[in-house]
Amino acid sequence: MLNLFAAVAAPKMAGFAITGELLFFAALAGLAMLSAVGVVAFNNAVRSALCLVLNFFVLAGIYFTLNAEMMGITQVVVYTGAIMVLFLFVIMLLNLSAPALLQDKNDPKTAVGMTLGMVMFTLVALQVLPGLMSKTEPGAVDGYGSPVNVGRALFTGFVIPFEAVSILLLIGIVGSILLAKRRF
Amino acid sequence: MAEWYDNLHPVWQALIRVLLFVGPLLTMVPALIWFERRVLGWFQDRIGPNRVGNITFQKKDKWVPEFLRGKKIRLFGLIQPIADGIKLFLKEDITPSSVDKVIYFLAPALALFPAFALGATLPWGPFKGLTPVADVNIGVLWIMAISSLGVYGVVLSGYASNNKYSLLGGLRSSAQLISYELGMGVSLACIALSTGSLKLTDMVTAQEGPLWGVVPAVSNWNILTPHGAIAAVVFAICMVAETNRAPFDLPEAENELVAGYHTEYSSMKFAVFFMGEYAAMAVYGGIFATVFLGGWHMPIPVRWDYIAESQPMLSGVVSYFQWADFWMAPAWFLLKVWIIIFGFVWLRATMPRLRYDQLMSLGWKTLLPIATVNLIVVATWLLLQEVAGPGPALALSVCTFAALWIIFRAVTRLEPAKENFLPNREISMVEVKPAEKPEAPEAAVA
Incomplete structure (x- = not known):
């Protein structure tokens, strides 16, 4: 220590x-x-x-x-x-x-x-x-985080997490549409 | 590149690159304003500013040299923007008393910043080392990133002005910019896919190839390919919306919002907003030229190298064209930019301003689906080209497009017939018969 x-x-x-x-x-x-x-x-x-x-x-x-x-x-x-x-x-x-009034000095x-x-x-x-x-x-190193490398990593080693996240985002989009498109 | 340039410290080299980009851009802004006013004048059947800078010499003045007497020097009003600039400098700079001062001062600077930073990855010529400012492997992403910062100037000026019209203008603008960025990004993604690189210099190189990989004498400008043409139309519309130009100038719609987000700005602060808008126009024109119109190459899509090879007897003439293609690259690039700017002005002169709901439905329901379908088709095409070769790939991607189109039509048919107007805007054009008229209020009271 x-x-x-x-x-x-x-x-x-x-x-x-x-x-x-x-x-x-x-x-x-x-x-x-x-x-x-x-x-x-x-x-x-x-x-x-x-x-x-x-x-x-x-x-x-x-x-x-x-x-x-x-x-x-x-x-x-x-x-x-x-x-x-x-x-x-x-x-x-x-x-x-x-919030000026809610400010407490001490x-x-x-x-x-x-x-x-x-x-x-x-x-x-x-x-x-x-x-x-x-x-x-x-x-x-030069080209370490280049778009090519990132893309390759996403679609080979991390393809399942990547797709899971994209489905999560899709659910988010559908949910927001449902919330916004409520019929009156 | 000259040796003395290579021996310079990288910082100086970078500085020279920046100056070579920003200097011409700043010089272009006044010329652009003059050009727009003259072209607008032409469209609207009037003259436009054509006087400032004209000098007429007297016929009988002893101070005028002999050869100048009675002569007239015409500048076609080119000095007009400079006169306007001086006027704006000398005007009183009013700061309303209840504005948020820091943000009020910051907003014009934030509006100007993206316009100039946007061109950092834009190559204006074949001269390696002089252009672009930074040839990084994220060129297109850089454009997306910086153009998304354009919102801040407008939103903050709207907020800081402490004026409800300014705030409305700022909010409208942020919604507009966010919506149209999507279409723009997806249409750029199509080109990035077909190029196989995000670098703008690689995009220019890719457009030097034979058209569709088939026609060897014509160069493969992206606007000449099917997917590129669709992407170009989407990008052009989004580009106009991103620069807040008519017909998308809702943030400053003067018949609804006084002057929108810059209502409370006067003098130089207003001029800075103005400059930002025009510089952005020029830079977006450059991006369009680079991505879709073959970049800094001659404005005729001909592959001179191929012609020189296949027609040896023409090689003498062709060598001149090759020389011009290389050494006059900045001129060709500028020419393309000016053609696109003419398009901007043309749109402004002919199109009425969109309503807010029309703007949103155009962005989300038309441009984004078209761009997305385009992206899917391009991706399919590229995949098939690797698997089955170019011929079947072309046929199959056309089939993909047809299938997607049919699905799109079927889905839109399923929806109930839309009302094209808001119900409360409805006006009955047929006169209501007296018998059907509702009871008068007096009768109800009685």
Whole structure:
């Protein structure tokens, strides 16, 4: 345990050089972190949703820098382009605004929540970070996540889960049509 | 490519590629506005802006040189968009007091971003290294992804303006863009299937082959193949809807919504929306040209290489064409883009605006099924080609198409006859006889 903690607290910096790539990654990662904080920090629902959009977009940028273009573009198509638009749509239709009157100045929930969050973060970090510390590979191998490879994997090794998911989606579509097409 | 260019740092190379794309695009926007206004004028039997930039020299002024006296320099109003731009710069920039300020300022930028980012995978010439900006293996997906971001500018401007008409415009636009993205994506998927690649450069290369794999003298432009023609029509309609152009300009329908999502925007902020729309038009034109019209090749689908081989006595003439095909590629590409833009303007000049329910039923009930059927047919065709060879494959895919068509007709027949209008819009054109008239309210009171 102590060893692990030492690994987190004092990473071996010898292998790192400050390169343009690292700076670019730092900029993207910092933006992603800031926007992630913004999602929970803003009172205004639209601002939070926009921060989430930015977060997803920057994450896609990080995937691009790691040579995982397919992954990044899927992130943009699915989350930034489709799901977040629906989020915004709903927020605007409900006209959610900052609940000014319900704000409690000395809310114990904030402190408890932050503490629990930090504990959770530490637990996850202790599990994840030591394994990543020694990795210096700047990106995936060229063509690792290319559309061809992804398609081939989906239709050979993962064909049953893939088809199961597509049937699940079909059920979802049929269900939504049934709900929407109720006869009056 | 020149050696000095290859020796540059990749970042500088990328910067040059971006400038070579964005510079011409920005220059095209004013020209595009002038072109649209003049063509609209022509369609509507009026003159259009033809004055700004004309200089008439006086006949008897000592300051005018001899050879210029009484002469007139005509620019056909080409300076008009620049004059408009200056006007927009100098106008008062009004920010209404109750807007959501941050988002209000952010929205025009978000509307402009996708228009320029969209062309990142678009090749405008055969020059490797100079174009496209990023030749990644997800070219078509990139187009889908970035065009789906176009919603944000419109929705956020509608929301931030704190105006009910703007909000309605924004909501309409998000529904419209989401609906038409599907048809667009599926029609692009057909081409990606038949090409076997998502790269736009590969699509251009695939269109250099012989037509249908059979006619060696004609190049295989996707619009000349059966599935490509259907996909092209679907894509063209979706393209117009995605750029919010007439007849799909519901988000800014001025007779219902004042000016829709940009009602509260003035001065440069409005100009930025305007620029975004026109830049998107140009980029979508480029995408259409690349995917369906043979990309940067000469606008006649002839395979010069084959002709030079098969007709050696013509090789002298053909070599000129080959030279032009290669070195004048940006000009051909631009020519195709302008033809498509003319199509945009043509649509705007001739089609009345759609009603909202018509828009939705066109997108979901017409374009998406057609594109999906097309995709199934293309997939069947490709499979059969691998199994049975090209001849039977063509016949069988035609049969597939016929079968799907019959199923479609049968399913639509099963449904009860549709009302083509909303019931509350119904107006009885036959006069009601006095005897059948409902009782007057006074009688009820009495």
